[in-house]
Amino acid sequence: xxxxxxxxxxxxxxxxxxxxxxxxxxxxxxxxxxxxxxxxxxxxxxxxxxxxxxxxxxxxxxxxxxxxxxxxxxxxxxxxxxxxxxxxxxxxxxxxxxxxxxxxxxxxxxxxxxxxxxxxxxxxxxxxxxxxxxxxxxxxxxxxxxxxxxxxxxxxxxxxxxxxxxxxxxxxxxxxxxxxxxxxxxxxxxxxxxxxxxxxxxxxxxxxxxxxxxxxxxxxxxxxxxxxxxxxxxxxxxxxxxxxxxxxxxxxxxxxxxxxxxxxxxxxxxxxxxxxxxxxxxxxxxxxxxxxxxxxxxxxxxxxxxxxxxxxxxxxxxxxxxxxxxxxxxxxxxxxxxxxxxxxxxxxxxxxxxxxxxxxxxxxxxxxxxxxxxxxxxxxxxxxxxxxxxxxxxxxxxxxxxxxxxxxxxxxxxxxxxxxxxxxxxxxxxxxxxxxxxxxxxxxxxxxxxxxxxxxxxxxxxxxx
Numbered sequence: 001x002x003x004x005x006x007x008x009x010x011x012x013x014x015x016x017x018x019x020x021x022x023x024x025x026x027x028x029x030x031x032x033x034x035x036x037x038x039x040x041x042x043x044x045x046x047x048x049x050x051x052x053x054x055x056x057x058x059x060x061x062x063x064x065x066x067x068x069x070x071x072x073x074x075x076x077x078x079x080x081x082x083x084x085x086x087x088x089x090x091x092x093x094x095x096x097x098x099x100x101x102x103x104x105x106x107x108x109x110x111x112x113x114x115x116x117x118x119x120x121x122x123x124x125x126x127x128x129x130x131x132x133x134x135x136x137x138x139x140x141x142x143x144x145x146x147x148x149x150x151x152x153x154x155x156x157x158x159x160x161x162x163x164x165x166x167x168x169x170x171x172x173x174x175x176x177x178x179x180x181x182x183x184x185x186x187x188x189x190x191x192x193x194x195x196x197x198x199x200x201x202x203x204x205x206x207x208x209x210x211x212x213x214x215x216x217x218x219x220x221x222x223x224x225x226x227x228x229x230x231x232x233x234x235x236x237x238x239x240x241x242x243x244x245x246x247x248x249x250x251x252x253x254x255x256x257x258x259x260x261x262x263x264x265x266x267x268x269x270x271x272x273x274x275x276x277x278x279x280x281x282x283x284x285x286x287x288x289x290x291x292x293x294x295x296x297x298x299x300x301x302x303x304x305x306x307x308x309x310x311x312x313x314x315x316x317x318x319x320x321x322x323x324x325x326x327x328x329x330x331x332x333x334x335x336x337x338x339x340x341x342x343x344x345x346x347x348x349x350x351x352x353x354x355x356x357x358x359x360x361x362x363x364x365x366x367x368x369x370x371x372x373x374x375x376x377x378x379x380x381x382x383x384x385x386x387x388x389x390x391x392x393x394x395x396x397x398x399x400x401x402x403x404x405x406x407x408x409x410x411x412x413x414x415x416x417x418x419x420x421x422x423x424x425x426x427x428x429x430x431x432x433x434x435x436x437x438x439x440x441x442x443x444x445x446x447x448x449x450x451x452x453x454x455x456x457x458x459x460x461x462x463x464x465x
Contacts, residue, residue: 001056001358003221004297006229006252007153011360014251016220022053022060023215027207027224027232028110030067031091032076034274035098037287037302038225038258038265044291045255045361046223047104048405052357055403063214064107065207066092068114069200074189084190088112098275101284103408109214113206117192120201120209123243124181124194132242136172138184138197144177147238153252154230161230179235181205204235212244222249226256253361256299265302278307285409286310292363292404313371317407319463320374323381324394326461331387339389342380346396349373353400363404370400420451424460 001014016022026046029039050062068088077084099106113120124140127133133142144150151161162177171180180202185191191198201209211219217240224233233252240248257264260271278287289310294300349369356365377393401407423442430439443453446462454461 002360003251003253004360005250006254007249009155012251014220016058017218017250020057020059022058022221023219024050024053024060024062024221025207025211025215025219025223026062026064027228028064028066029091029095030070030072031088031095032070032072033091034094034276036265036272036274037278040098040102040275040287041258041291041296041300042223042225042255043099043104044102044288044405045296046253048292048363048403049221049223049253049361050105050107051403051405052361055399056354060108061215062107063109063111063210065210066095066110066112067203067206068092068112069190070203078188085114094276098279098284101279102275102288103285103405105405111210111214113201113210116206116209116213117201119213120205121192121194123205123209123212123239124201126243127181127239130242132239133181134174135196138199139171139180140182140196141171141173141178142181142235142239142242143174144179144235144238145175147242149241150177150238151234153234153237156230179204179231181239204232205239207232208236208240208243208248211248212240217244217246217248219249221251221253223253223255226254229254253296255296256294258300258302260302262301273302282307282311285314285406288405289314289367293367295360295362295364297360298364314406316371316374317401318410320377321397321401321407321410322463323461324377324390324397326459327381327385328387328390328394330459331385331390333387335386335388336384338383339386342376342389343392345376346373346393349376350396350400353403357403366400367404370397370404373397373400420446420449420462424453424462428460 002011003014004011024046026042029035035043046062046064050060053060066088069084073084073087076087080087124133127142128135128140131143132146133140145158151158154161158177182194182196182199182205183202184196185198185200189200191200211222222233222236237248259265260269260273263269263271265272275284275287286307287310290300290302290307293310293313349372352372353366353369356362356369359365373396377397380389380393398407423446427439427442427446430436430442446453452463454463
């Protein structure tokens with residue numbers, strides 16, 4: 001497998017630190033509101049990466065954090081007259097509602113920043129002791145220029161980074177490029193005791209501490225949105241490598257932005273959508289497919305047409321899977337002519353999928369391989385086939401869908417509505433008795449119930465429209 005490494009700006013062969021095992025970290029949400037569709041992209045991308053690595057046989061330890069102490073949470077708590085902890089708890093639960101709706105598997109560990117305060121304080125103290133950080137009026141800042149490789153992830157010279165740096169009036173930095181590791185407490189804010197007085201951690205140190213605590217000093221893959229390259233991930237590298245004295249991350253992966261109708265998503269432009277809002281109109285699964293049908297590093301343009309196309313594409317997948325269930329129930333016992341060639345064709349589609357996903361997690365081409373498999377399956381099911389052949393196809397089809405995290409809402413064959421089955425049986429009996437008026441009436445009744453019938457060589461197949 002090859003991964004595009006933001007650090008080197010090249011595709012590199014993926015070689016884990018420990019054979020057969022992968023340490024994976026992805027930056028999670030700041031839990032002060034519902035997640036928006038931009039937040040959903042890295043959630044979907046790195047869930048898929050984790051699934052694919054496991055499909056390829058790796059044991060993956062996947063950590064994704066919650067930032068549960070931050071200016072945004074403090075402001076939200078003040079607006080609503082509740083505690084910061086109450087804000088975090090509420091939106092963590094809302095996050096789980098949305099991610100479960102998207103079919104996202106929970107990480108191996110999902111730590112909160114406030115649960116890792118001891119590690120945060122140890123790291124800050126180490127950086128101060130080594131001379132990489134300094135205290136000013138209860139706050140602690142990192143000396144960015146002292147880390148000679150500062151800027152290596154964003155590939156910007158110090159002069160350009162400096163021109164974009166700002167000093168807040170409340171800060172007392174030695175240099176505009178320096179950043180806060182620890183912030184002195186302000187009246188009314190949550191705080192923790194430290195060697196420099198009451199305070200709370202800076203944003204960047206939180207991820208470094210959670211990685212150190214749960215994954216170790218060096219990890220295989222660190223992921224996040226493109227917007228996090230600078231300053232967040234740049235600062236993570238600086239503080240972690242100076243603290244621990246070893247390389248922090250081997251492979252950096254960053255997903256592209258999401259635009260809405262070719263414009264940057266923004267509340268001021270009134271084109272800002274939460275995952276919940278979109279799901280209420282279109283369901284969660286089309287959002288998931290939209291996130292994966294483009295390569296993760298490419299931008300996505302969210303439009304009404306795009307989400308409706310995703311709905312239609314998912315219907316093709318669901319219909320194909322329903323046809324496979326029906327074919328399995330009605331298949332013959334003995335192999336039929338052409339089954340060996342068909343299995344080889346399905347194997348070729350699986351190889352096509354793997355080749356795409358091995359090429360820097362190219363889900364776009366991987367999904368194309370899946371839909372070409374659907375076309376092959378539909379052609380094959382037009383004739384008679386054996387149970388062994390259908391079972392083999394189901395196994396391969398389900399494996400690819402599981403890697404992509406699709407069809408997770410599909411109803412199982414044994415949960416089909418008994419009333420519908422009974423009506424179909426009555427229609428078949430009427431047709432056999434040549435009572436075509438009754439058969440047509442039953443078909444009309446089923447149509448009104450949203451049930452579509454299809455006569456096949458194996459019998460009558462039905463699906464919900």
